[in-house]
Amino acid sequence: MYITQGLHRSMQQQPDAIAVRYQGNGLTFAEFGGRVARLAGALRSLGIRDGERVAMFSLNSQRFLEYLMAVPWAGGVLNPVNIRWSAAEILYSFEDSETAVLIVDDTYRDTGAQVAADCRSLRHVIYAGDGETPSGMLGYEELIAQHEPVEDALRHGNDLAGIFYTGGTTGFPKGVMLSHANLYTSAMNSLMAGSLGKEARFLHVMPMFHLADFSAVNSLFISGGRHVIVPSFDAGTMMESFASEQVTDVLLAPTMIQMGLTWLEQNPDRAAQLDLSSLTGIRYGASPMSQALLARLRQRFPKAGFMQGYGMTELSPAATFLLRENHSDEAVSSGKVRSVGKPVNTVEVRIVDPDGKEVPRNTVGEIAVRGPNVMLGYWKQPEATAQAVRNGWMHTGDGGYMDDDGFVFLVDRIKDMIISGGENVYSAEVENALASHPAIAQSAVIGVPHVKWGESVHAVIVLRTGASTTLEDIQAHCRAFIAGYKVPRSIEFREALPLSGVGKVLKNELRKPYWNQ
CATH class of the missing domain: 3.30.300.30 (ANL, C-terminal domain)
Known part of the structure; x- marks a missing residue:
């Protein structure tokens, strides 16, 4: 298993199909793959070797999608930057992971330069914006134009694919190490759940640094679906994109759903002009969604199928899915819709007491997960890894219970x-x-x-x-x-x-x- 495998397959099987749409422009799989291979060649020429870390600090873009494929193609390890972090938190993550190359866009160019000036491990900063390349940086497009494509390094299986930092709100963030196998099996779990097939046109409105969106990226490359990208979340832009790009699928946090529905309500004239009928798959996660909000969503999009994902970065990220059939009127009346669903195909879930022993059904305990989606560990933190992963089980820190039918109900973060x-x-x-x-x-x-x-x-x-x-x-x-x-x-x-x-x-x-x- 390797996360560029789906791209290779689509380049061979449907080279002329549209792979990505961004700001009104499209690239075929052949064109996109060619740029990825050239960017990988540029990274190799800059000294990136197998297992070395490359960061990207950017809003969503076509170039971000290229980064997600080019770094593993070059043999490197991904380190996407949380755009909400302070310069101090970013600097910590770079020096902790010994990141060697940083790619920045126009929005974060100045903060990126500030971090680079203080970071001992960074060797190069690549400017992936649309203006003149700043002094001391390398031009993204120039690097692609100047380098020949290289063969895929084909790191795979348990080779490290990415370090995804979590936390940062209290104390120092932890780097979650995920392998190619972790990420690939998680993407396959989404496909086995019946979402993001070949005909999908998926809107990337969640930040692309986040693992939930990256999981969708990997699923789409495997299936051969289309990536539609907007720079960041804006309720009106999202609704306009649904219509103009005939988007079929999207992943949203409940707060985004609420803001989107509110925009439609506050802009009735414009909303009436938008053809939103193509939107047939709405996935949600990142935090619990109230039943009142779900009812509003179902009423506004009665023909759409809904799917909830529950998990965490350490689980690559999905542990359970509440599938489309679990959002029916019957599921609402039975209360099953209040659950986070059942374990995904390749995963085991159990509810345990503080000693790690499974508790009886319908008893609240800690949610623990075992499977090929469980992280390799925390970067340079063996004690934290040993505390979180015990006997192969990832202890999530989430409180929940499992009912008699195997549905998992999330009650709260244990610390909350x-x-x-x-x-x-x-x-x-x-x-x-x-x-x-x-x-x-x-x-x-x-x-x-x-x-x-x-x-x-x-x-x-x-x-x-x-x-x-x-x-x-x-x-x-x-x-x-x-x-x-x-x-x-x-x-x-x-x-x-x-x-x-x-x-x-x-x-x-x-x-x-x-x-x-």
């Missing part, structure tokens, strides 16, 4: 669980109750210090445009759905919630004013 007066409160359950309140657009629930109970339930709320409510009204609403001890004891209103690059709410940022005193 609120213990109030000796009772466990799972924030996701409270957030689901809040989501059905007509005035609430978004919410995040955290535990805050309390003298008597240790912690109390606190809700941070973003209201719908023009809406208003009170603590008492919210509490009365929640009591109809959850037990009294789970009802928020305090609230605060904000214009927006702090989000990561893929739409996850940064709860640690919300906790800081309460716990860092």
